Amino acid sequence: MQNADPREQFGVYLAGLRKRAGLSQRSLALRLCAASGISTLTRNEVSRWERGGRIPDAWLAALAHVLGAPLRELEQAAAYARGEGATLPGAAATLADLLPGGDTLERLSVPAGRRIALPEVHGLAARVHGLRLADDVLAGGDLIAPAVRELRSAVRLFRESSHDEDTGRALLVQIGELGQIAGWIASDAGRGDDAERAYELGLTAARQAGDAPLVAQLAGSLGYHLSNNGRTREGLALATAAVVEAGPDAPAKTRALFFDRAAWAHAQAGQQQPALRALGQAHAALDNADDEPAPSWAYWVNREELEVMDSRVFTELRRPLRAVPLLQDVLGRYDATHAREVALYRSWLAVALADANEPEQAAEQAQHVIAASGDMSSERTTERARVVLRRLADFEDVPEVREVLTDHGHLLVPGPG
Template structure:
């Protein structure tokens, strides 16, 4: 990674620390002047640091105090930005900036002499990518993983072995990034988490080479979601928040809403100590979606709607054991959800079953679980299988209730 890109990442990291300290750029500059005794620092200089135009080397001790972080952490981050081997960027920013392994599969073959392609080839690929997204709405990961990765492999071959002009090459990289995101999502749903992470890494490389920060953030946020759901909750929070920073405040409203929702879920997965952070992120998602006048949303964000935000609200409230808020939201959404989306319906019913259990309504929880298992019986989705195990574990606490006992007899929890 070039030093200029490292400085930009360091700037994002510094901006995040400032926001977490609830300081404006001007307030941070004033605090640094007070701490250092040097009265000449301005908010413009802080802005240059956060844009990656300069490194605040002499100001690192005062910055550590002002932002409430360890000086050694800031010094290692600055060393990383300078390209020094002992440097290290903390948390999610290290994950996001150094995600790709050596040997980028998108590296162009030297002496490429393949047939020239143009916009029509990329447009055809874009149509197939969107077709995969629409298929994922009604099919599960086990059904789609083979064709998704076949398409991804073919797109990479196009990039490496064919010739094209610069605009076509950039458009091709965007489609590879979008294809990698849906392929990663499909692989994760099939339970192939390592394969999903590799796809997301490939997509991040493509999106960055194309200069598409919003797509980069979507890929990073997708990986954060997987981490949060597979026992890596702290890494999930860091990466979800890094995705918000990567997209920036000028990303389309729908995409910013999605990225804040992923932050909310990541915090919710850490439990009640993070409840306020989760709820605050939900509010930021709703605020983002109501923004007017922003850039047009990319095609891949077609599904981000008010209904989907309500689903995430309900899931977060369920995860935080707040059933009085979760049950009405889930019930309302399920009444109007398309029955062809069996996997999504089964997932939402799983959260509703848990919310009923949290509300000490075991009969309603059992009835909801029955509907969930009926819908998911033929769905090749690791997500629904895992949620089924969660529901059964929660119902086991009410095994003396006849309705619950019947469900447990039909679907005995794994030993």
């Protein structure tokens, strides 16, 4: 997957301004109508702007007023999207722009800079975990800039400071963990090249640190990204390699996670029995977790999350009778503040309901998914909304489905420029 084109980057930039103003797409449309005296603007048009389908040139002044943004900045952003400017104001640069050239993790041969010790690395670890916790409730487009800045800062600290062996290893571990969360965030923001670059940088750091579970975490994360972006064979190879890399002595929670990712990669490849076998291995690993310590990056791995992956695999394998009850149960208990995950899980439920020949219920879930995806800067939820709409197209004669397709079918087709 390539980096977003300038129009899509403008859309992410505009969506970020809207989110910071605390507005939904619908409320922004209403305020723009009130500010301009024109009543024809709809939420769908705002959605089109944020997808990069259309640049709102005539609305820039009103947008600046409603969003509290400098008009000059908006005009520069629009010019960039039209190919008339060099940079997009306010947008995060790519990792290629921000990270040093050459061997990124090679120590500099110049005289050592300031000396650092473990307490400073502990502070970095706290910020890394803060990014992970923020990702639970915010989308990739909201977090990509701070994630990239933090990764760049950590790499510079490693290259330009002096430290003893233990501190250096601890710093490499944090660069590895930062590479993983930055890659995850970049993937969610639709910045595939940056995601791969971050994962690969993290892999290099984790290998230098000799942290096998973290190497497996990064390999599995990269494999998951590739599987979800049409590179099924590469994704499966990395997911299965991650299980081997971690080995049988890795913490139980991490082994459960790696088996879960392998199950997903097998399902994406249409390999039913290996997928089901990996799901069973994930549950068996977690059964043995007890109070065994696990890395901080595995904090979210629990029985409920394994059930989510079970249901996703069953949906991918077109086994809705097993998927639907699991998803309904999980959604009934899931933390509503994790809006992106709730939207994603509803998307799989919608597809499973369609597979179960329950189009009316599928359409109801689709409405929730589409509404949520319009209000967050997550390419994952946007793409899942498209998947749901494509699946519902088989039931276009059902009134509830026809209403969804009529209102939101434009999401499947890029808007005019």
